Amino acid sequence: MQRYDVVILGAGAAGMMCAIEAGRRGRKVLIIDHARAPGEKIRISGGGRCNFTNLHAAPGNFLSANPHFCKSALGRYTQYDFIDLVARSGIAYHEKTLGQLFCDGSSRQIIDMLTGLMRDAGVDLSLGVTFEGVTREDDGFTIRFATGPVRCSALVVATGGKSIPKMGATGLAYRIAEQFGLAVTQTRPALVPLTFDEKLRKRLKPLSGVSVDAAVRCNGAAFNEAMLFTHRGISGPSVLQISSYWREGDEITLSLLPDRDLFSVLRDARGQGGRQTPHTILSAHLPKRLAQIICEGVGAAGRIADMNDALLRRIADAAQDWQIKPTGSEGYRTAEVTLGGVDTAGLNSRTMEAKAVSSLFFIGEAVDVTGWLGGYNFQWAWSSGWAAGQFV
Numbered sequence: 001m002q003r004y005d006v007v008i009l010g011a012g013a014a015g016m017m018c019a020i021e022a023g024r025r026g027r028k029v030l031i032i033d034h035a036r037a038p039g040e041k042i043r044i045s046g047g048g049r050c051n052f053t054n055l056h057a058a059p060g061n062f063l064s065a066n067p068h069f070c071k072s073a074l075g076r077y078t079q080y081d082f083i084d085l086v087a088r089s090g091i092a093y094h095e096k097t098l099g100q101l102f103c104d105g106s107s108r109q110i111i112d113m114l115t116g117l118m119r120d121a122g123v124d125l126s127l128g129v130t131f132e133g134v135t136r137e138d139d140g141f142t143i144r145f146a147t148g149p150v151r152c153s154a155l156v157v158a159t160g161g162k163s164i165p166k167m168g169a170t171g172l173a174y175r176i177a178e179q180f181g182l183a184v185t186q187t188r189p190a191l192v193p194l195t196f197d198e199k200l201r202k203r204l205k206p207l208s209g210v211s212v213d214a215a216v217r218c219n220g221a222a223f224n225e226a227m228l229f230t231h232r233g234i235s236g237p238s239v240l241q242i243s244s245y246w247r248e249g250d251e252i253t254l255s256l257l258p259d260r261d262l263f264s265v266l267r268d269a270r271g272q273g274g275r276q277t278p279h280t281i282l283s284a285h286l287p288k289r290l291a292q293i294i295c296e297g298v299g300a301a302g303r304i305a306d307m308n309d310a311l312l313r314r315i316a317d318a319a320q321d322w323q324i325k326p327t328g329s330e331g332y333r334t335a336e337v338t339l340g341g342v343d344t345a346g347l348n349s350r351t352m353e354a355k356a357v358s359s360l361f362f363i364g365e366a367v368d369v370t371g372w373l374g375g376y377n378f379q380w381a382w383s384s385g386w387a388a389g390q391f392v
């Protein structure tokens with residue numbers, strides 16, 4: 001039977017980072033994946049350019065039942081550590097917006113960097129491997145792969161969450177956690193487009209493809225980024241962000257053009273003669289189709305000169321205090337991440353080791369730590385993978 005010090009399940013961002021660190025410490029490491037290539041999510045991330053971290057990454061950008069859990073790993077392996085690694089590997093990058101760092105070239109550069117570092121650290125990478133089960137032994141674990149059993153002293157579960165099953169997401173980490181008696185918090189799709197019921201979909205159908213800056217609020221969270229109307233509902237960065245806070249039955253509030261006071265814009269227009277319709281005035285600031293839907297929604301037809309303050313306020317509120325009730329989300333099919341996961345109460349925040357099962361580690365998206373959109377989730381993968389890599 002093959003023997004390793006460390007076996008890592010999942011050659012994604014977190015697993016590869018952990019493998020590099022453990023290998024550098026002289027541990028004999030095997031990392032496996034059922035996919036044919038490592039780091040598939042890295043490859044498709046950031047539109048092919050991988051938004052690999054965020055300059056502003058801090059614990060406040062992460063959701064978890066225990067918001068303090070992520071502090072240790074994020075504090076010991078920071079965005080600057082990863083940026084340093086990227087820079088030393090000669091990968092050119094740039095800040096796109098809001099601290100989000102992307103490769104100038106291709107996300108493949110990040111995968112090549114990680115696989116190169118694994119090679120340098122003497123890590124064995126095995127792809128296309130089917131995991132069949134794991135058993136606890138006195139001195140570690142026996143892992144059954146379709147290709148045969150492997151013994152190891154430490155097992156790291158880095159198989160991610162459930163998002164995008166087409167790309168190989170399986171939820172295996174949760175099953176292994178449960179097998180060993182660890183709790184798993186409720187999981188749900190996050191960073192995901194939200195959908196409307198048939199009636200609202202019909203009403204907003206003409207807006208499909210329209211993009212606008214919007215502040216989106218729900219359950220105490222607010223994001224001010226671009227928003228996109230789709231044929232099924234709404235998407236775009238601000239909506240993906242708020243989806244992590246939204247629950248079925250909740251309303252969300254849209255404030256289109258949050259940096260303008262539309263009521264004042266309308267009142268000023270009325271003061272300057274007022275021959276125009278509110279639709280024309282709003283169209284100078286918002287996409288035409290959107291302006292039309294807003295005006296129709298409050299029955300504001302005719303010249304603005306004939307409209308009183310109350311109606312102008314209703315028009316402005318329809319655009320800037322728009323309460324909307326999504327009925328669902330696009331689900332794991334398109335969700336960028338899974339909210340929830342292996343309960344952090346059962347893990348050591350310094351090492352990622354299960355408190356009740358020595359030498360069993362969980363890292364990355366599998367754990368109940370979920371970042372905002374914008375490079376935060378990769379930073380958690382790097383930081384948690386690095387943290388476990390120091391101890392396995």
Ligand code: FDA
Binds near residue numbers: 045160
């Ligand atoms: P990850 O999912 O990366 O890796 C898990 C690995 O385990 C996979 O290789 C999988 O094949 C393997 N695996 C699963 N089940 C298995 C099984 N049963 N047997 C064997 N292997 C198994 N984040 C960010 O910060 N910036 C960004 O730009 C983006 N962009 C982005 C775009 C899209 C389309 C998606 C879906 C996601 C993002 N993300 C992102 C999120 C980011 O990709 C995600 O948070 C990390 O990849 C999580 O890293 P992990 O290593 O934990 O899991």
